[in-house]
Amino acid sequence: MNQTILTVIDNVPAARDVFKMRLSGDTSAITRPGQFVNVLIDGLYLRRPISVCDWDEDTLTLVYKVVGEGTEKMAAMTPGTKLDILMGLGNGFDVEKAGDNPVLIGGGVGIPPIYGLAKRLIAAGKTVTVAMGFASAADVLLKDELEALGCTVKIATVDGTAGEKGFVTGLLNGEYSYSYACGPIPMLKAVFDTLTCGGEYSFEERMGCGFGACMGCSCKTKYGNKRICKDGPVLVKEEIIW
Amino acid sequence: MVIDTRINLCGVEMDNPVIPASGTFDYGREFTEWYDIRCLGSFSIKGTTAEPRFGNPTPRIAECASGMLNAVGLQNPGVDVVVAEELPNIAKIYGKPVIANIGGFSVEEYVTCSEKLAACDNVGILEINISCPNVHGGGMGFGTQASSAAEVTRAVRKVTDKPIFIKLTPNVTDICEIAKAVEAEGADGISMINTLLGMRIDKRRKKPIIANVTGGYSGPAVFPVALAAVYRVYKAVNIPIMGMGGVSSAEDVIEMMMAGAAAVQVGAANLINPCACRDIINDLPRVMEKYGIEKLSDITGGAHV
Numbered sequence: 001m002n003q004t005i006l007t008v009i010d011n012v013p014a015a016r017d018v019f020k021m022r023l024s025g026d027t028s029a030i031t032r033p034g035q036f037v038n039v040l041i042d043g044l045y046l047r048r049p050i051s052v053c054d055w056d057e058d059t060l061t062l063v064y065k066v067v068g069e070g071t072e073k074m075a076a077m078t079p080g081t082k083l084d085i086l087m088g089l090g091n092g093f094d095v096e097k098a099g100d101n102p103v104l105i106g107g108g109v110g111i112p113p114i115y116g117l118a119k120r121l122i123a124a125g126k127t128v129t130v131a132m133g134f135a136s137a138a139d140v141l142l143k144d145e146l147e148a149l150g151c152t153v154k155i156a157t158v159d160g161t162a163g164e165k166g167f168v169t170g171l172l173n174g175e176y177s178y179s180y181a182c183g184p185i186p187m188l189k190a191v192f193d194t195l196t197c198g199g200e201y202s203f204e205e206r207m208g209c210g211f212g213a214c215m216g217c218s219c220k221t222k223y224g225n226k227r228i229c230k231d232g233p234v235l236v237k238e239e240i241i242w
Numbered sequence: 243m244v245i246d247t248r249i250n251l252c253g254v255e256m257d258n259p260v261i262p263a264s265g266t267f268d269y270g271r272e273f274t275e276w277y278d279i280r281c282l283g284s285f286s287i288k289g290t291t292a293e294p295r296f297g298n299p300t301p302r303i304a305e306c307a308s309g310m311l312n313a314v315g316l317q318n319p320g321v322d323v324v325v326a327e328e329l330p331n332i333a334k335i336y337g338k339p340v341i342a343n344i345g346g347f348s349v350e351e352y353v354t355c356s357e358k359l360a361a362c363d364n365v366g367i368l369e370i371n372i373s374c375p376n377v378h379g380g381g382m383g384f385g386t387q388a389s390s391a392a393e394v395t396r397a398v399r400k401v402t403d404k405p406i407f408i409k410l411t412p413n414v415t416d417i418c419e420i421a422k423a424v425e426a427e428g429a430d431g432i433s434m435i436n437t438l439l440g441m442r443i444d445k446r447r448k449k450p451i452i453a454n455v456t457g458g459y460s461g462p463a464v465f466p467v468a469l470a471a472v473y474r475v476y477k478a479v480n481i482p483i484m485g486m487g488g489v490s491s492a493e494d495v496i497e498m499m500m501a502g503a504a505a506v507q508v509g510a511a512n513l514i515n516p517c518a519c520r521d522i523i524n525d526l527p528r529v530m531e532k533y534g535i536e537k538l539s540d541i542t543g544g545a546h547v
Binding site for chain 1: 310
């Protein structure tokens with residue numbers, strides 16, 4: 001973890017109400033896909049936690065949905081804007097557990113951390129299937145980018161305007177070595193009930209600090225009380241209490 | 243100019259008056275990943291109760307103008323784990339005496355926790371929280387009436403010789419009356435202010451954001467409220483005050499001390515900038531010089547007219 005100033009390179013629409021922001025700066029604190037950063041935004045008090053979509057040595061990519069005041073202000077940021085960011089927060093996904101053919105499941109704005117994970121799994125020689133669920137075709141996110149990595153990408157939309165009509169669980173008809181999921185809780189629960197293989201699930205909660213100090217985002221697990229920001233956001237299947 | 247930031251709080255020597263407030267610093271461990279916490283004057287540990295508590299359901303946090311709401315609800319592992327595990331770990335990572343913050347739902351619970359925590363070598367001061375706005379049937383209930391505040395103080399006083407600070411809520415008609423009542427029962431000092439009761443509503447869901455409906459408002463927005471309360475209580479009692487409420491900078495520390503605080507706690511700022519207290523401590527000499535202050539402890543109450 002560290003506190004760093006990053007500079008916005010570009011900030012462009014990526015889907016309906018979704019933006020992709022690239023920033024330059026020191027990303028050395030990020031160690032795993034599925035971690036997040038906590039962004040200080042002018043005029044707001046609490047930092048805004050945003051999942052890491054991708055990173056390299058000096059570039060951070062965030063893909064975020066405009067859902068409130070903080071992300072509205074982010075969407076209006078122009079290249080050159082400097083941001084005070086706490087980097088490398090949370091535990092992230094464990095790529096070592098993937099096995100040969102993992103499945104990655106994402107719902108809506110839960111897709112961005114799945115991208116960073118897929119990239120590292122492909123680099124490790126895995127056969128990666130990505131199953132993504134959206135409300136509608138206008139919300140489809142990172143499909144081309146995931147295909148370009150070499151993933152098999154399956155899509156479901158609630159209204160049937162892209163991919164199969166229905167929910168992401170309808171796409172999970174293969175045999176997989178392991179699973180990684182990020183999305184709304186009802187989706188995570190449905191995936192949990194559908195898949196028999198082991199897996200890791202990334203959760204979301206309103207946070208105070210983002211680094212384990214305030215107990216604002218606590219949850220109960222079979223392994224005791226955990227903080228989504230510090231002990232999560234990724235929980236393993238065995239420990240989750242729904 | 244020779245700058246002296248040291249203070250002595252009821253016999254506990256501190257290198258400076260900067261103290262992370264309870265609930266914003268856990269047991270110190272998380273902050274060792276950000277800076278060397280041995281620079282702190284002291285710190286106040288997470289509010290401790292007799293039994294382990296998970297606290298309130300989430301969401302527990304909401305954004306506000308220049309501040310935040312929290313309704314954590316005294317999550318803690320219980321006094322026995324704090325004594326057996328957390329305080330020994332604090333001795334390793336911090337070394338100096340800390341402030342043991344104690345919550346409770348009955349007078350007996352305050353007494354039990356106080357006895358156990360006072361027996362720990364690295365507990366310098368007990369801070370009795372009779373002002374948590376986020377738990378029902380306790381906490382703030384004791385702090386809103388002079389008689390019950392006095393009763394808790396009297397009971398805890400009987401079981402320890404270590405300094406007792408009573409942490410007061412601003413959510414009362416007259417905080418001075420309560421401060422005087424705890425002073426009369428032998429409190430060594432006052433910690434103030436706890437958070438102000440507040441709420442936010444999620445307009446899309448038409449529901450309160452905080453699952454507990456209300457939470458405690460803290461952050462820079464409450465600083466003037468805290469300052470006025472400290473100023474008034476300083477006039478009303480003859481025991482030292484640990485002043486807190488929105489303190490975020492060395493400038494705020496000086497101002498809080500001029501209002502009457504002998505030491506200053508920093509709360510919400512730690513959550514926004516994990517290095518907030520270190521930065522304040524590093525900046526103190528510069529700000530002291532700016533105002534011509536050589537000995538920081540001399541300015542306590544200096545603004546009183």
